[in-house]
Amino acid sequence: MIDRILDRLRDRYGPPSVHRRLAPLDELVLTILSQNTSDTNCERAYASMRARFPEWSDVRDADTADLEEALRPGGLARQKAPRIQAVLRELSADGGRPRLGWAAELAPADAMARLESLPGVGPKTASCVLLFSLDVPVMPVDTHVGRVARRLGLIPERMADGPAHAALTALVPDARMLEAHLLLITHGRRICVARRPRCGECPLLDLCPYGPSALGVAAAGGPSHLRLARGQEG
Ligand code: SF4
Numbered sequence: 668m669i670d671r672i673l674d675r676l677r678d679r680y681g682p683p684s685v686h687r688r689l690a691p692l693d694e695l696v697l698t699i700l701s702q703n704t705s706d707t708n709c710e711r712a713y714a715s716m717r718a719r720f721p722e723w724s725d726v727r728d729a730d731t732a733d734l735e736e737a738l739r740p741g742g743l744a745r746q747k748a749p750r751i752q753a754v755l756r757e758l759s760a761d762g763g764r765p766r767l768g769w770a771a772e773l774a775p776a777d778a779m780a781r782l783e784s785l786p787g788v789g790p791k792t793a794s795c796v797l798l799f800s801l802d803v804p805v806m807p808v809d810t811h812v813g814r815v816a817r818r819l820g821l822i823p824e825r826m827a828d829g830p831a832h833a834a835l836t837a838l839v840p841d842a843r844m845l846e847a848h849l850l851l852i853t854h855g856r857r858i859c860v861a862r863r864p865r866c867g868e869c870p871l872l873d874l875c876p877y878g879p880s881a882l883g884v885a886a887a888g889g890p891s892h893l894r895l896a897r898g899q900e901g
Protein backbone atom coordinates (compact mmCIF):
# COMPACT_ATOMS: atom_id res chain seq x y z
CA MET A 668 0.00 0.00 0.00
CA ILE A 669 2.64 2.55 0.97
CA ASP A 670 4.62 1.84 -2.19
CA ARG A 671 1.49 2.34 -4.34
CA ILE A 672 0.83 5.64 -2.62
CA LEU A 673 4.38 6.83 -3.10
CA ASP A 674 4.50 5.67 -6.72
CA ARG A 675 1.36 7.63 -7.52
CA LEU A 676 2.55 10.75 -5.76
CA ARG A 677 5.84 10.49 -7.60
CA ASP A 678 3.97 10.15 -10.89
CA ARG A 679 1.93 13.25 -10.07
CA TYR A 680 4.63 15.50 -8.66
CA GLY A 681 7.80 14.02 -10.12
CA PRO A 682 10.82 12.90 -8.13
CA PRO A 683 11.28 15.25 -5.18
CA SER A 684 14.24 17.55 -5.44
CA VAL A 685 17.12 16.69 -3.19
CA HIS A 686 16.97 18.36 0.17
CA ARG A 687 19.80 20.58 1.36
CA ARG A 688 22.57 18.67 3.05
CA LEU A 689 24.08 20.32 6.11
CA ALA A 690 26.34 19.12 8.87
CA PRO A 691 24.28 17.61 11.72
CA LEU A 692 24.80 20.48 14.13
CA ASP A 693 23.94 23.06 11.47
CA GLU A 694 20.79 21.10 10.65
CA LEU A 695 19.83 20.89 14.32
CA VAL A 696 20.16 24.62 14.93
CA LEU A 697 18.44 25.49 11.66
CA THR A 698 15.54 23.19 12.55
CA ILE A 699 15.19 24.83 15.97
CA LEU A 700 15.17 28.21 14.24
CA SER A 701 12.51 27.04 11.79
CA GLN A 702 9.96 26.40 14.53
CA ASN A 703 6.94 28.69 14.15
CA THR A 704 8.41 30.86 11.43
CA SER A 705 8.66 30.94 7.64
CA ASP A 706 11.56 29.41 5.76
CA THR A 707 12.64 32.86 4.61
CA ASN A 708 12.75 34.33 8.11
CA CYS A 709 14.46 31.25 9.45
CA GLU A 710 17.20 31.47 6.83
CA ARG A 711 17.65 35.17 7.50
CA ALA A 712 18.08 34.54 11.21
CA TYR A 713 20.51 31.70 10.56
CA ALA A 714 22.62 33.80 8.19
CA SER A 715 22.63 36.71 10.61
CA MET A 716 23.73 34.47 13.47
CA ARG A 717 26.50 32.78 11.47
CA ALA A 718 27.81 36.14 10.24
CA ARG A 719 28.07 37.44 13.76
CA PHE A 720 29.15 34.20 15.47
CA PRO A 721 31.03 32.05 12.92
CA GLU A 722 31.80 29.11 15.25
CA TRP A 723 29.28 27.13 17.26
CA SER A 724 31.39 27.75 20.34
CA ASP A 725 30.98 31.50 19.63
CA VAL A 726 27.20 31.04 19.62
CA ARG A 727 27.34 29.00 22.81
CA ASP A 728 29.47 31.56 24.65
CA ALA A 729 27.80 34.70 23.30
CA ASP A 730 25.95 37.09 25.52
CA THR A 731 22.37 35.86 25.17
CA ALA A 732 21.09 39.36 24.44
CA ASP A 733 23.56 39.64 21.54
CA LEU A 734 22.44 36.30 20.17
CA GLU A 735 18.82 37.36 20.49
CA GLU A 736 19.58 40.44 18.46
CA ALA A 737 21.21 38.37 15.72
CA LEU A 738 18.21 36.04 15.64
CA ARG A 739 15.59 38.77 15.57
CA PRO A 740 14.86 38.44 11.81
CA GLY A 741 13.49 34.95 12.51
CA GLY A 742 11.05 35.83 15.28
CA LEU A 743 10.77 34.30 18.78
CA ALA A 744 14.41 35.24 19.36
CA ARG A 745 13.92 35.50 23.12
CA GLN A 746 12.91 31.85 23.29
CA LYS A 747 15.24 30.49 20.64
CA ALA A 748 18.50 32.15 21.72
CA PRO A 749 18.65 30.55 25.19
CA ARG A 750 17.36 27.26 23.79
CA ILE A 751 20.12 27.08 21.18
CA GLN A 752 22.75 27.97 23.77
CA ALA A 753 21.44 25.30 26.12
CA VAL A 754 21.66 22.69 23.34
CA LEU A 755 25.20 23.77 22.44
CA ARG A 756 26.27 23.61 26.07
CA GLU A 757 24.82 20.12 26.35
CA LEU A 758 26.67 19.05 23.21
CA SER A 759 29.98 20.28 24.58
CA ALA A 760 29.60 18.96 28.09
CA ASP A 761 33.01 17.29 27.74
CA GLY A 762 34.57 20.75 27.63
CA GLY A 763 35.38 20.84 23.91
CA ARG A 764 33.56 22.33 20.96
CA PRO A 765 29.90 21.42 20.42
CA ARG A 766 29.71 18.13 18.50
CA LEU A 767 26.95 16.03 17.01
CA GLY A 768 28.88 13.57 14.84
CA TRP A 769 28.23 10.81 17.40
CA ALA A 770 24.62 10.60 16.18
CA ALA A 771 25.82 8.77 13.05
CA GLU A 772 27.39 6.04 15.15
CA LEU A 773 24.27 5.10 17.12
CA ALA A 774 21.35 2.86 16.17
CA PRO A 775 18.48 5.03 14.89
CA ALA A 776 16.31 4.55 17.98
CA ASP A 777 19.23 5.38 20.28
CA ALA A 778 20.15 8.44 18.21
CA MET A 779 16.53 9.63 18.36
CA ALA A 780 16.42 9.15 22.13
CA ARG A 781 19.71 10.95 22.67
CA LEU A 782 18.70 13.88 20.48
CA GLU A 783 15.30 14.11 22.13
CA SER A 784 17.02 14.37 25.50
CA LEU A 785 18.46 17.74 24.43
CA PRO A 786 16.62 20.81 25.71
CA GLY A 787 13.70 21.78 23.48
CA VAL A 788 14.35 19.01 20.95
CA GLY A 789 11.34 16.85 20.09
CA PRO A 790 10.89 13.94 17.69
CA LYS A 791 10.38 16.15 14.64
CA THR A 792 13.61 18.08 15.13
CA ALA A 793 15.54 14.92 16.01
CA SER A 794 14.29 13.04 12.96
CA CYS A 795 15.00 16.01 10.65
CA VAL A 796 18.62 16.00 11.77
CA LEU A 797 18.97 12.25 11.31
CA LEU A 798 17.19 12.00 7.95
CA PHE A 799 18.39 15.17 6.22
CA SER A 800 21.92 15.30 7.52
CA LEU A 801 22.89 11.71 8.20
CA ASP A 802 20.63 9.64 5.90
CA VAL A 803 19.23 7.75 8.88
CA PRO A 804 15.81 6.40 7.80
CA VAL A 805 13.44 8.00 10.31
CA MET A 806 10.32 9.95 9.36
CA PRO A 807 9.88 13.56 10.48
CA VAL A 808 6.16 14.20 10.98
CA ASP A 809 5.25 17.81 10.32
CA THR A 810 1.72 19.12 9.98
CA HIS A 811 1.40 18.01 6.33
CA VAL A 812 2.85 14.54 6.79
CA GLY A 813 0.66 13.94 9.84
CA ARG A 814 -2.55 15.16 8.21
CA VAL A 815 -2.09 13.22 4.96
CA ALA A 816 -1.04 10.03 6.78
CA ARG A 817 -4.10 10.19 9.05
CA ARG A 818 -6.53 10.78 6.21
CA LEU A 819 -5.03 7.91 4.24
CA GLY A 820 -5.33 5.65 7.27
CA LEU A 821 -1.57 5.06 7.41
CA ILE A 822 -1.73 5.89 11.11
CA PRO A 823 -4.75 6.05 13.44
CA GLU A 824 -6.70 9.28 13.27
CA ARG A 825 -6.12 10.08 16.92
CA MET A 826 -2.46 9.11 17.08
CA ALA A 827 -0.38 12.04 18.35
CA ASP A 828 2.59 13.31 16.37
CA GLY A 829 5.10 11.81 18.84
CA PRO A 830 4.10 8.16 18.32
CA ALA A 831 3.38 8.91 14.65
CA HIS A 832 7.11 9.29 14.07
CA ALA A 833 7.79 5.72 15.12
CA ALA A 834 4.70 4.35 13.33
CA LEU A 835 5.53 5.95 9.98
CA THR A 836 9.19 5.11 10.32
CA ALA A 837 8.18 1.45 10.69
CA LEU A 838 5.76 1.64 7.75
CA VAL A 839 7.89 3.32 5.08
CA PRO A 840 10.73 1.35 3.47
CA ASP A 841 14.08 2.71 4.57
CA ALA A 842 15.18 3.45 1.02
CA ARG A 843 12.10 5.61 0.40
CA MET A 844 12.04 7.53 3.69
CA LEU A 845 13.29 10.88 2.41
CA GLU A 846 11.30 10.59 -0.80
CA ALA A 847 8.16 9.74 1.21
CA HIS A 848 8.65 12.67 3.56
CA LEU A 849 9.03 15.13 0.69
CA LEU A 850 6.16 13.69 -1.39
CA LEU A 851 3.72 13.72 1.55
CA ILE A 852 4.59 17.35 2.27
CA THR A 853 4.07 18.30 -1.37
CA HIS A 854 0.74 16.47 -1.43
CA GLY A 855 -0.35 18.17 1.79
CA ARG A 856 0.52 21.58 0.40
CA ARG A 857 -1.00 21.17 -3.05
CA ILE A 858 -4.01 18.84 -2.87
CA CYS A 859 -4.60 17.30 0.56
CA VAL A 860 -4.71 20.73 2.16
CA ALA A 861 -5.98 21.23 5.68
CA ARG A 862 -9.40 22.80 5.30
CA ARG A 863 -10.74 21.77 1.91
CA PRO A 864 -8.79 18.86 0.48
CA ARG A 865 -9.16 18.69 -3.29
CA CYS A 866 -10.10 15.03 -3.32
CA GLY A 867 -11.58 15.25 -6.81
CA GLU A 868 -8.09 15.93 -8.20
CA CYS A 869 -6.31 13.46 -5.96
CA PRO A 870 -4.39 10.52 -7.45
CA LEU A 871 -5.00 8.60 -4.21
CA LEU A 872 -8.78 8.87 -4.08
CA ASP A 873 -9.44 5.15 -4.57
CA LEU A 874 -6.91 4.31 -1.84
CA CYS A 875 -8.17 6.83 0.68
CA PRO A 876 -10.81 6.09 3.31
CA TYR A 877 -11.42 9.80 3.87
CA GLY A 878 -11.64 11.19 0.36
CA PRO A 879 -14.87 9.59 -0.95
CA SER A 880 -16.92 10.67 2.07
CA ALA A 881 -15.44 14.16 1.87
CA LEU A 882 -16.40 14.34 -1.79
CA GLY A 883 -19.88 12.93 -1.18
CA VAL A 884 -20.73 15.30 1.62
CA ALA A 885 -19.28 18.25 -0.24
CA ALA A 886 -21.51 17.41 -3.21
CA ALA A 887 -24.51 17.04 -0.90
CA GLY A 888 -24.26 20.36 0.80
CA GLY A 889 -20.90 21.84 1.42
CA PRO A 890 -18.29 21.67 4.06
CA SER A 891 -20.46 22.41 7.07
CA HIS A 892 -21.26 18.71 7.43
CA LEU A 893 -17.70 17.62 6.92
CA ARG A 894 -15.20 16.85 9.54
CA LEU A 895 -12.71 18.78 7.49
CA ALA A 896 -10.71 19.71 10.52
CA ARG A 897 -9.71 16.08 10.89
CA GLY A 898 -5.99 15.85 10.84
CA GLN A 899 -5.33 19.52 10.31
CA GLU A 900 -2.59 21.53 11.95
CA GLY A 901 -1.81 20.77 15.50
S1 SF4 B 1 -8.52 11.65 -1.39
FE1 SF4 B 1 -8.68 13.63 -0.35
S2 SF4 B 1 -8.28 13.22 1.81
FE2 SF4 B 1 -7.56 11.44 0.64
S3 SF4 B 1 -5.38 11.87 0.27
FE3 SF4 B 1 -6.50 12.63 -1.49
S4 SF4 B 1 -6.91 14.80 -1.04
FE4 SF4 B 1 -6.34 13.80 0.88
